[in-house]
Amino acid sequence: MKKLVVCLAVFTLAMSAMFAGAAFAAEKPYNIALIIKATDSDFWQYVIVGGTNYGLEFPEVAKVTNYGPPSEADIDKQVAIVEDVIASKPDAIVIASTSSDATVPALERAVDEGIVVITIDNKVNTDKVHSFLATNNTVGGALAADKMVEAMNAAGIPLKGKVAIVSAMAGIQVLDDRDAGFTEQMKKIAPEIEIIPPRYVDNDIIKALGVAEDLITANDDLIGIFADNNHTGDGVSRAIAEQKLEGKIMVTAFDSDPEEIKALESGAIKALILQDPYGMGYKGCDFAVQVLDGKEVPKYVDTGAVAVTKENMNDEEIKGLLDPMLKKKQ
Incomplete structure (x- = not known):
């Protein structure tokens, strides 16, 4: 009887390890859903430019699809979008959640279903997400x-x-x-x-x-x-x-x-x-790909904040931050 129990325990551990390893066994190009807070804001369009550029640069690796409610005030609409996206079974979700709490149940379920979740801009109140990229x-x-x-x-x-x-x-x-x-x-x-x-x-x-x-x-x-x-x-x-x-x-x-x-x-x-909205979109998608490839990524990345005045707004290193549309590839 003891031998049977031991064998069952070993079998259970082996199966668990197998399924854990298979959780991200998706085929490339990975389907990444990029969910922003609002479509009516240039800031979030800059995030989309970053994510879209990543997909254009690495078409064999990732296909990036964008989603978002009309306004940041539409928290319920964003939650509904997250639910619909999960139902479509993407390989990864990169999301700027307007609320730190409203999307948590859906995002935790996504992780449980084997979807990689990367949060950007706003921290959500769960430790289940794979990484968080944001400004301090x-x-x-x-x-x-x-x-x-x-x-x-x-x-x-x-x-x-x-x-x-x-x-x-x-x-x-x-x-x-x-x-x-x-x-x-x-x-x-x-x-x-x-x-x-x-x-x-x-x-x-x-x-x-x-x-x-x-x-x-x-x-x-x-x-x-x-x-x-x-x-x-x-x-x-x-x-x-x-x-x-x-x-x-x-x-x-x-x-x-x-x-x-x-x-x-x-x-x-x-x-x-x-902030660096372009970088949040681009790096968020890159981090999703790295996790899907079985690599480790930092739990948190500070994407930085830069002060721009009339005196430095035309500096080359500032222009891309001030207007990320300059980086748009299509």
Whole structure:
């Protein structure tokens, strides 16, 4: 009887090892689903350019298909997209999940079904994913504060008065981290400045414009606004430009799109904190392929944050970050 038990145990272990090894026994080219947060934002289009370029460069290795809801506010729609993608049985999913929690059950099920899952931009609250590539948003927020104070000093604005935060959405971890990093750094380097709590705009440019106008009207001593993504940057910079307040209210913002780039050139925005959305899409797909090939990849990769001002925006090493469409292969 003991021999039988031992034999069964050995057989079970052998079968487990066999199935573990076969979990990613897919044929090339691997089918990779790249799921972004929203199709209405240039930032996420830059992610798509990165992922698409990877597939074009290595057609024998990967076929990349893109998915995403219209807006970052469409969290339920993104969850439904994830469910549909899992049902189509891709070899891998590379996803920027808007919510840290809403997609977790589906992503955990995907891993259990043998699908490689790589997350980018926003951390999801599970340890099951194979890798996570993202900006350290707390550091990026602090960098935005540094650049704002530099702009104030350059404009001869005393470090007294109020600074506001216009945030795309409430309860989104990456945005919370940016706002917290900005706030803590401002307290350190400009302790006499009062920080107005974040105003949320549902990731809507027109709402961001309206909130910025309200803040300007209600606060005569407003000397700065931090916009924590490209849509808020677009809205805030419009308010500054329309009222010709480039020399009075210093604006720093996250990410880049054509409107933010124009605002940087005009001085409505003093600095943009750039992530690497192209790299997230490209490297995310590459990491998926490496895992499918049986290779090890880091659990977390900091994709970096760079401050861009009018002075350095034309540097060669900056151009590709400022406008990743320049890298588009088709």
